[in-house]
């Protein structure tokens with residue numbers, strides 16, 4: 448099996464699965480219980496919070512566990528818009544965000560907020576100038592992704608944060624760092640960031656766990672209310688097995704961050720070389736800044752058919768984001784690609800578990816597909 452779809456999701460790291468199993472079967476107490484089992488679960492929760500916090504250089508009190516990146520983003524955007532609605536109704540985001548952000552913004556529009564969707568350049572970047580020009584007196588929130596899930600491009604969040612705080616001091620800055628977490632260093636404090644979303648299943652933890660970084664003093668209205676868990680920000684008994692696994696996966700990934708990055712860089716280079724040698728007619732889409740993602744079109748070879756051909760050789764990639772399920776990619780459209788190029792795009796996304804054999808298997812399968820499909 449050659450799984451090259453790590454932007455969609457990742458396999459759970461065995462040590463993370465072990466941590467979840469232990470929390471499910473042995474240390475299964477409710478962290479709110481007063482007895483020993485509860486106290487042990489609360490200690491597990493605290494330790495996990497500290498692990499995630501240290502990975503992004505913040506304090507444990509600034510990390511709130513959620514069920515996924517989508518929930519973190521919903522909590523951040525609805526909370527920030529509601530908190531700041533007396534100062535203005537204008538929100539800035541980008542046209543290439545994940546659906547978690549775009550759909551939340553659409554909902555906010557239906558509730559009377561106005562949203563500017565910044566368009567990327569042909570490489571897939573949002574320019575600092577465009578960001579600056581979009582800000583108004585009534586801008587109360589900006590939400591920008593760190594790493595684009597389809598292209599692997601990185602946004603200049605440090606400049607955006609600085610400009611936002613200077614021009615609109617009351618505005619809050621949310622960063623969707625789901626695709627950057629444990630791949631590149633995250634430094635919300637240096638980015639003037641108030642809120643940041645991360646997710647477990649992209650880093651080798653199970654599905655069903657995410658976190659929201661909320662800078663101390665931000666105090667948003669909670670999205671879920673009830674028993675007051677997560678300092679009142681996210682009620683519901685904490686999913687300790689998932690949280691323990693998230694912390695373990697994070698610890699492992701952060702310990703190997705540099706060598707993992709170098710490994711993925713080598714795989715990316717092998718892939719690019721293989722593509723340019725064997726398919727000189729293929730077209731790379733966007734200018735990826737991190738090596739974990741490569742988006743490439745094989746004109747004449749429809750992505751959906753190519754996916755099936757690749758699958759028959761146990762090579763798994765994607766035609767766009769997993770959430771878009773066959774719909775035309777809004778990201779590739781936004782960078783101005785024509786239909787033929789969009790319809791023939793494949794996204795290869797690596798994790799440090801991949802090998803050169805995976806790259807070779809992909810290239811061989813594409814060759815087979817191209818022979819069948821290209822006219």
Ligand code: PLP
Nearest residue numbers: 515516517545547596625626646
């Ligand atoms: N943001 C980005 C950039 C993503 O790639 C994803 C998932 O693909 C999400 C948010 C949503 O994360 P989750 O699947 O944990 O809800």
